[in-house]
Amino acid sequence: MMNGIQQTVTHSLDMNEQTLRDYFTKTPDLIYCHLFIGEPKKRALLIYLNTLVDKNSINNNIIDPLLFETKQIHTIADIQLPIGSKSYTTKWEHVIQRVFQGETALFLDGDDHVLLLDTQGWPQRAIAEPQIESSLKGSHQGFIETCEKNIALIRRYLPHQQLKIEETTVGRRGHTPVALLYLEDVAHPEVLQELKDRIEQVDVDTIVNTGELMQYIEDNPFSPFPQFLLTERPDAAVSNLLQGRIVIVVDRSPSVMIGPMTFITFFQTVDDYSTRWMIASFLRLLRLLAFFMAIFLPSAYIAALSFHYEIIPLNLLLTVGESRERVPLPPILEAILMELALEMLREAGLRLPAPIGQTVGIVGGVVIGQAAVEAGIVSNIMVVIVSLTAIASFIIPNPDMSESIRLLRFPMMIAASLFGLVGMVIGFMLIIGHLISLESLGTPAGSPFAPTRLRDWKDTLLRFPLWMMRTRPLSARPTQLTRQKKFRK
Amino acid sequence: MKKCIYAILCFFITTGCGMKTQLDELTLALTVGLDEGKNGNLLIYSISPVFNKEAKNIYEVIRTVGMTPRDGRSKANAFASGKIVGGKAQNIIVSKTLAKKHDMFSYLDVFYRDPKNSTTANFIVFDGPLKDLMYVRLNDKPRLSVAIRDVILTAHVSKQTTKINMLDFRRLSLDRAQTSFAPILKVHKGDLIAGGIALFNEQRKYVGSLLQKESPYFAILKKNVKPATSLTFQTKKQKEYVSISVEHGDFSYKPSFRNGAFHFDVRMKLGVIVTESTTYIDMKKEKKKVEKWLAKEIQKQLESVVKKIQKYEVDPVGFGLYARAYEYKQFQKQKSWPKAFAKAKIDIHPTVEIISYGVLQ
Numbered sequence: 051m052m053n054g055i056q057q058t059v060t061h062s063l064d065m066n067e068q069t070l071r072d073y074f075t076k077t078p079d080l081i082y083c084h085l086f087i088g089e090p091k092k093r094a095l096l097i098y099l100n101t102l103v104d105k106n107s108i109n110n111n112i113i114d115p116l117l118f119e120t121k122q123i124h125t126i127a128d129i130q131l132p133i134g135s136k137s138y139t140t141k142w143e144h145v146i147q148r149v150f151q152g153e154t155a156l157f158l159d160g161d162d163h164v165l166l167l168d169t170q171g172w173p174q175r176a177i178a179e180p181q182i183e184s185s186l187k188g189s190h191q192g193f194i195e196t197c198e199k200n201i202a203l204i205r206r207y208l209p210h211q212q213l214k215i216e217e218t219t220v221g222r223r224g225h226t227p228v229a230l231l232y233l234e235d236v237a238h239p240e241v242l243q244e245l246k247d248r249i250e251q252v253d254v255d256t257i258v259n260t261g262e263l264m265q266y267i268e269d270n271p272f273s274p275f276p277q278f279l280l281t282e283r284p285d286a287a288v289s290n291l292l293q294g295r296i297v298i299v300v301d302r303s304p305s306v307m308i309g310p311m312t313f314i315t316f317f318q319t320v321d322d323y324s325t326r327w328m329i330a331s332f333l334r335l336l337r338l339l340a341f342f343m344a345i346f347l348p349s350a351y352i353a354a355l356s357f358h359y360e361i362i363p364l365n366l367l368l369t370v371g372e373s374r375e376r377v378p379l380p381p382i383l384e385a386i387l388m389e390l391a392l393e394m395l396r397e398a399g400l401r402l403p404a405p406i407g408q409t410v411g412i413v414g415g416v417v418i419g420q421a422a423v424e425a426g427i428v429s430n431i432m433v434v435i436v437s438l439t440a441i442a443s444f445i446i447p448n449p450d451m452s453e454s455i456r457l458l459r460f461p462m463m464i465a466a467s468l469f470g471l472v473g474m475v476i477g478f479m480l481i482i483g484h485l486i487s488l489e490s491l492g493t494p495a496g497s498p499f500a501p502t503r504l505r506d507w508k509d510t511l512l513r514f515p516l517w518m519m520r521t522r523p524l525s526a527r528p529t530q531l532t533r534q535k536k537f538r539k
Numbered sequence: 540m541k542k543c544i545y546a547i548l549c550f551f552i553t554t555g556c557g558m559k560t561q562l563d564e565l566t567l568a569l570t571v572g573l574d575e576g577k578n579g580n581l582l583i584y585s586i587s588p589v590f591n592k593e594a595k596n597i598y599e600v601i602r603t604v605g606m607t608p609r610d611g612r613s614k615a616n617a618f619a620s621g622k623i624v625g626g627k628a629q630n631i632i633v634s635k636t637l638a639k640k641h642d643m644f645s646y647l648d649v650f651y652r653d654p655k656n657s658t659t660a661n662f663i664v665f666d667g668p669l670k671d672l673m674y675v676r677l678n679d680k681p682r683l684s685v686a687i688r689d690v691i692l693t694a695h696v697s698k699q700t701t702k703i704n705m706l707d708f709r710r711l712s713l714d715r716a717q718t719s720f721a722p723i724l725k726v727h728k729g730d731l732i733a734g735g736i737a738l739f740n741e742q743r744k745y746v747g748s749l750l751q752k753e754s755p756y757f758a759i760l761k762k763n764v765k766p767a768t769s770l771t772f773q774t775k776k777q778k779e780y781v782s783i784s785v786e787h788g789d790f791s792y793k794p795s796f797r798n799g800a801f802h803f804d805v806r807m808k809l810g811v812i813v814t815e816s817t818t819y820i821d822m823k824k825e826k827k828k829v830e831k832w833l834a835k836e837i838q839k840q841l842e843s844v845v846k847k848i849q850k851y852e853v854d855p856v857g858f859g860l861y862a863r864a865y866e867y868k869q870f871q872k873q874k875s876w877p878k879a880f881a882k883a884k885i886d887i888h889p890t891v892e893i894i895s896y897g898v899l900q
Binding site: 272356358359360365368372380381 | 562588591682
């Protein structure tokens with residue numbers, strides 16, 4: 051550090067200040083505050099980054115007591131300040147790193163120790179309702195961009211000594227703080243070690259968002275399916291913690307990452323557990339149906355119209371025939387055109403600011419829905435199918451999984467246009483085969499279907515009553531299985 | 540990953556474009572009709588839907604002359620707007636005159652042999668020259684093919700005729716213990732009428748028919764009374780009628796072989812609802828009497844139906860199935876089951892139980 055300049059702080063305040071001024075060039079927000087403290091007066095220097103600190107705290111808790119200090123100050127340890135979190139160091143490296151994190155450094159003339167005071171206070175947003183994963187009955191607090199606040203949100207649910215937090219940093223320039231949260235008596239140490247090893251190996255400039263870290267450490271980067279769950283809901287994070295999974299909180303990112311995950315967990319929501327089991331089960335089945343519809347509906351349309359007209363019931367066949375009468379495109383082009391239009395609409399609606407976003411809806415609804423049919427470019431049936439696929443893919447609660455599914459339907463459509471139902475079956479088998487072999491942090495992502503663990507099926511296709519789910523699912527390899535005692539007959 | 544890419548590339552090379560049957564490029568023969576033409580040729584009709592809005596008709600009828608149905612289709616392809624396919628065929632219709640003269644299998648062969656043809660199409664006998672049906676103009680009905688299918692289905696449900704698909708027609712024809720049958724379709728003053736049952740003999744030739752009013756009794760003999768077989772009887776007085784609806788029945792067919800002939804003891808318990816009575820009957824007092832009278836009337840009708848089919852030497856009811864099951868040795872000795880059946884003695888003993896006679900009181 052400091053390229054040839056000394057590693058440690060010296061006794062001379064002037065030399066120290068010079069070192070600082072050499073290092074922090076073109077840093078106008080670094081404040082040097084010279085003070086004379088104690089009786090007799092002794093020179094001291096306070097430095098902090100104006101942009102990252104809580105100025106009230108500095109004025110009231112540091113400068114004010116120092117100015118009115120009447121004791122004699124020999125060493126820096128004699129200074130008493132009303133701030134809880136403080137530390138001493140002699141290394142420049144620490145001083146600079148901490149100052150960049152919003153702490154304040156106090157140098158005293160004639161002392162080579164530096165007092166570091168926690169005065170962090172940067173711009174942050176208030177805790178608000180989760181935007182992407184909204185819920186009816188879940189909590190209305192979502193994660194924000196500050197690691198400490200996020201950990202606080204999780205701790206509120208689990209005030210227990212077994213909730214362990216391990217902190218590390220990722221990135222050479224960004225030093226992004228990353229915290230691993232887990233229940234020590236539940237999470238499997240091997241899985242935890244695997245995750246730590248992977249994070250340790252990440253050698254990049256910085257991690258801007260949790261999604262970036264996810265891509266560096268996931269098991270199979272060539273899979274269309276997500277292998278970690280990104281969530282902005284503390285309650286979802288906690289329920290996963292209790293299943294023995296590990297929560298990774300990345301500072302400056304409003305979503306936390308959870309692993310290891312299984313395929314079926316992407317179809318579960320917090321609301322599933324707070325509604326009654328019959329309704330929750332129905333919703334689960336609905337989502338599964340939506341999964342198949344989103345992948346297979348357009349390809350089934352193409353396959354039936356290009357190869358197997360026999361499988362369409364006669365009355366529907368006549369309707370389809372009438373509706374396709376003026377369409378100049380073969381089914382595959384018709385379908386790809388409409389599905390791409392849908393994807394564009396979705397993307398446009400997502401990026402546009404809310405007031406203009408409505409325009410997209412109108413344009414999409416009118417142009418795609420009506421005008422295209424009237425102009426004879428696409429058939430009515432195709433519009434119905436595209437709408438159904440869109441709705442089906444939006445039902446999937448996890449946005450990552452929803453996007454994977456939407457992507458998968460394009461290869462399925464091509465397969466169907468080349469080989470008909472045979473192509474669809476081949477595509478389906480490839481997906482199933484891939485899901486079975488997929489891993490998340492070395493645990494099978496296909497669990498509890500492959501490997502088959504019937505006991506864990508209670509929380510998959512159907513959601514059994516809560517009092518029947520007495521054990522934690524085996525997918526995350528928990529070391530302690532009991533979730534609840536049998537207390538209800 | 541590389542292997543995966545190679546595999547996907549291989550898929551693209553081996554596309555199955557030759558096998559594609561794009562719906563837009565097809566002419567769906569929903570109804571195929573066979574009639575006798577001149578000089579021993581075959582008249583082949585096919586009806587297919589037309590989707591073009593500028594076309595006047597919503598279906599087109601293609602008529603060709605050929606040696607066989609497949610020959611006719613090849614010729615028809617010359618002027619059809621798309622490749623003719625039979626995968627969605629709803630009705631296969633033969634004219635009565637053709638059915639009388641020829642073994643049906645020689646004409647229907649292609650519908651069985653080519654797996655791309657639908658085997659669940661209805662097999663129908665048309666009473667009259669087929670052109671009457673093919674060029675009939677139904678103004679208030681859907682496409683002709685759909686109308687024919689629906690007429691047959693409705694008439695079958697109300698037991699005015701029966702219905703049989705191509706597969707069953709073949710199965711019954713090849714079964715030694717029974718013979719096949721088919722619904723009869725007519726055109727009367729521009730309307731489709733389904734009624735009566737065509738009977739085929741062992742050689743798959745048309746030999747005779749059951750009338751429309753005999754059809755419900757044929758259904759009863761085949762144990763097919765659900766949903767509700769409706770019958771109307773005339774009482775002893777003139778112009779007084781009683782209608783009943785047979786709701787359920789218990790049947791027992793007991794075959795035996797005595798004195799060189801088969802003997803069938805048919806017993807049935809029919810639960811009926813009196814649905815209409817133009818004369819006043821005090822059901823509370825006369826229930827037993829009415830039941831007896833109804834049983835007798837039903838017995839009369841059933842016996843006449845059985846006599847008729849015995850006369851034609853056919854067994855569409857499937858008495859042979861019971862003979863084969865219970866009198867196998869004797870059954871095997873018979874060279875031809877329908878001939879043996881013609882000599883069989885059949886006793887029918889229906890009993891009727893009135894389960895309801897309406898909500899008058």
